[in-house]
Amino acid sequence: MLAFGPALAQVADEYDEYDIKAAMLYNFANFVQFPQELAGDSDELQLCIVGVDPFGASMDSVEGKIAQGRRVTIRRLESSEELGRCHIVFVSSSESENLGEILERTHGLTVSEIEGFAKRGGMVGLFDRRNRIRIHINREAAEDAGLTISSKLLRVAADIVTSERQDL
Secondary structure, three states, rough: OOOOOHHHHHHHHOOHHHHHHHHHHHHHOEEEEOOOOHHHOOOEEEEEEEEEOOHHHHHHHHHOOOEOEEEEEEEEEHHHHHOOOEEEEOOOHHHHHHHHHHHHHHHOOOEEEOOOOOOOOOEEEEEEEEEEEEEEEHHHHHHHHOOOHHHHHHHHHHHHHOOOOOHH
């Protein structure tokens, strides 16, 4: 999928927006190195959705796939209190007001379509530009959490941003 640049734009018309975003979340797992305390010994890679789930059945296609030698497990969470072992956390737009608390509690890769997410301290912001899903990456936020984002993923980002944490 990191050939996802041009190819993703071509298939975008054929698939639902959330099918594409679910595939992107899965593929992010293959391009992020997680710190040992999060990676642990588990054979699961937990992809968590906090708040109202916009994916519906789109995320079901990701469940059980293998990323970094681990089986992907989808968890839908109602609160940020359950974020402990999530490797990737999708923060739903419904949680915009709780963003600061969620980012503080999360140790994994944070992803959202909340406007300005990466500048607000999140790691990967998804946005639509001319009917194409693009990404902003906050490399600093990822490094602060002990995550390493592959240069391959950084190259497909529309922009690398830094946090304006006072906006939380």
